[in-house]
Amino acid sequence: MLTEVSATRYVTPLREGGSLPGLVEADDLGLYVMKFSGAGQGRKTLVAEVICGQLARRLGFRVPGLVGIALDPVIGLGEPDQEVQGLLKSSGGLNLGMEFLSGAIGFDPLAYGVTAEEAGRVVWFDALINNVDRSWRNPNMLVWRGDLWLIDHGASMIWHHNWRGAEASAAKPYDAADHALAPFGPDVKGAAAELAPQVTEDLLMECAAEVPEAWLADEPGFEGPDDVRRAYASTLLGRARGLAERITVGAPAGRTGTAGWREPR
Template sequence: MPYTQPELRTVNVIRYAKPLREGGSLPALVEADDEFLYVLKFWGAGQGTKALIAELIAGELARTLGLRIPEIVFVNLDEAFGRTEPDEEIQDLLRASEGLNLGLHYLSGSITFDPLLNKVDAQLASKIVWLDAFVMNVDRTARNTNMLMWHKELWLIDHGASLYVHHTGPNWPEQSKRPFAQIKDHVLLSKATELAAVDTEFHQILSPERIQAIVSLVPDIWLMNNGVVESASEQRDVYARFLTDRLASSEIFVNAANDARNALV
């Protein structure tokens, strides 16, 4: 199958519907000029643009690997939206986030995944565990699954806590060969019995060109607003190199995940 360069649409906020008071980032439900609702992630929130970068890269990697992710879009937020908001905290967030933000298509009527009620087969569980170990996603636990059931299908959301090593300083690419210890807390780990087969399958999908194409989606403005001195292109190269090196050493995090799963039984 020929490779298709990924593209993200850009929409404009026309109505701030309501805040979604979940976690520390205060995402919001907004209506855009395409008449769809989106969960808006603000670049002016606590984790800054790095959370949006992680959300974008991890989300599009998941989509490339065939997992269900709500459509990710760029969202323009006009300065006018901060003027009439009565809540001072939200008003400050809106003003701090003027310009380009990130949104995920709102899955109306979806319900939070419940590991006790919703069944996941071994293959799908293994794919999700592999992805989260690959991108170092610390936020897929029983306490906070960050998965939704929508039309009887499982959808992944909220990947802003992925790639957490980009908060640790300029040497974070050196961590590409480290196992992911937090995988022991993954909500689907006990069902992930097909990690070796999934690893082989995903190596055939994730070429360096695909990784580079996904990283290239990150806007310059996000990269230049995250407090790093390197140019936007240099930072993209770091992300691409980290992911490519981590993929090449995937047996490290796969073996660690298998060891953690075996320790559960």
């Protein structure tokens, strides 16, 4: 299960995301980007963040640390913004926090180069979780201390919004033509050879076990949280098989394959 902390202070809203996440301070003195259980996208956004974030970490990607954050709605009483106040009041209980990477900047493909190997790994992973939210319009990647970090996986695993069609949905191809790293000539087959053997049932169940039971309870069609966890693991395991053959990237757009910051011209 996730480590749990308690929110002690709401610092500021972060208006870059549609779910209006906020920066909060917790009783462990850490700063976290909190995603709220009362946001319009609901608890499945939090479930996707946990499973995909923990899976990414186990596969060797850089992702912010995740915690569960207990929120007392009283924190929202002094918030002048009515939208934020309403969100805080509706999110009492357990929410999700992501480690705040102070000083990180948004990924810019014109300023930061990525190798074909790293691009391939990210594209393959996004295809696995069916992440439709890492396009050039909204990369959802940060550069922190010179390294590339992956964030915001709440829009992934779209099949969990309709479990009856999960198996068919998971078998669909993945069009990466719009992916933020498509211009870097992703080596998807090389990534598949490295990553696919690591995606086992045991690994996926480990990731699903991190999801708090409260976010899995009362899921229609399932007997209980453990049954839901097995459904996540089974669907992702099936999707991993032969995935590289179902990924369409398109031709690279002439970017170099040098990793790191580009020298200004």
